[in-house]
Amino acid sequence: MADAWKEAMELAEKTARRAGEVVCAALQVERSVMTKSCSVDLVTQTDQQVEQLIIQSVRDKFPMHRFIGEESVAAGEPCVLSDEPTWIIDPIDGTTNFVHAFPFVAISIGFSVNKQMEFGVVFSCLEDKMYTARRGGGAFCNGERLQVSSQEDIQQAMVCTEFGSSRDPEVVEKIFCSLRAVLSIPTHGVRGAGTAAINMCLVASGCVEAYYEIGIHVWDIAAGALLVTEAGGVLMDVQGGPVDLMSRRVLAANSPALAERLLQEIHSFCPIRDDAAPSL
Ligand SMILES: O=P([O-])([O-])O[C@@H]1[C@@H](O)[C@H](O)[C@@H](O)[C@H](O)[C@@H]1O
Numbered sequence: 001m002a003d004a005w006k007e008a009m010e011l012a013e014k015t016a017r018r019a020g021e022v023v024c025a026a027l028q029v030e031r032s033v034m035t036k037s038c039s040v041d042l043v044t045q046t047d048q049q050v051e052q053l054i055i056q057s058v059r060d061k062f063p064m065h066r067f068i069g070e071e072s073v074a075a076g077e078p079c080v081l082s083d084e085p086t087w088i089i090d091p092i093d094g095t096t097n098f099v100h101a102f103p104f105v106a107i108s109i110g111f112s113v114n115k116q117m118e119f120g121v122v123f124s125c126l127e128d129k130m131y132t133a134r135r136g137g138g139a140f141c142n143g144e145r146l147q148v149s150s151q152e153d154i155q156q157a158m159v160c161t162e163f164g165s166s167r168d169p170e171v172v173e174k175i176f177c178s179l180r181a182v183l184s185i186p187t188h189g190v191r192g193a194g195t196a197a198i199n200m201c202l203v204a205s206g207c208v209e210a211y212y213e214i215g216i217h218v219w220d221i222a223a224g225a226l227l228v229t230e231a232g233g234v235l236m237d238v239q240g241g242p243v244d245l246m247s248r249r250v251l252a253a254n255s256p257a258l259a260e261r262l263l264q265e266i267h268s269f270c271p272i273r274d275d276a277a278p279s280l
Pocket residue numbers: 070090092093094095096162163164165194195196197213215216217220
């Protein structure tokens with residue numbers, strides 16, 4: 001049967017690549033930095049420009065489709081995931097990396113219909129790695145099929161997480177309690193690429209066994225979520241149970257057993273949901 005979303009997925013890949021060129025070019029010149037929710041929640045003109053480029057390219061071909069874009073939501077657009085075909089866009093995942101020229105930056109484009117992810121595209125533009133996943137069709141990096149790690153022993157595992165952009169002392173305390181607990185299992189180590197999307201692609205690629213974060217947004221993880229499940233991994237909420245893309249909490253792992261083991265170490269909290277916040 002023909003793939004109903006083939007053309008859309010091809011457009012997502014093509015547009016992510018174009019967006020990557022814009023991001024790489026912007027890294028060669030000085031970047032003027034603005035802030036959003038707090039002094040460490042950064043945004044640049046390139047984030048906004050790339051989001052407009054992606055939205056415009058999609059609108060030209062699919063005028064009826066909806067969007068959830070990080071910078072549009074920051075500008076006051078609603079963050080609503082309906083049953084309609086919806087493009088979930090993070091124009092630069094890893095803006096802080098981008099500002100500092102720390103070399104992990106991604107363009108993340110997820111596409112959902114009936115609230116189900118149909119495809120995900122994450123372009124790690126400085127590494128020139130195009131990660132793609134189609135529901136039921138597998139996960140790939142530059143055309144090579146991805147498979148999560150088969151490591152079942154948590155003590156042989158490496159885990160990704162991030163510190164996020166909240167500096168609320170209670171949140172920082174929980175993040176460090178979780179970090180100490182995960183390190184002390186002991187695991188082989190804890191890493192963070194500085195982008196949720198790439199962290200999830202690392203789980204899909206089998207480089208790390210798991211990634212968890214509280215405080216991310218739907219646009220950080222929508223595309224990466226499909227990469228993980230299509231590579232054979234699992235997604236959960238950090239308190240167990242199914243992941244809710246709007247809840248700002250995610251645990252991605254190579255297996256249910258490893259995910260369940262990590263759950264025991266994560267000090268969870270509940271940020272304001274993406275679909276509850278009027279704007280960021
Ligand atoms: O703002 P941005 O660079 O698109 O996305 C960022 C994430 O990918 C990062 O991993 C996370 O820790 C930050 O909280 C933020 O959400």
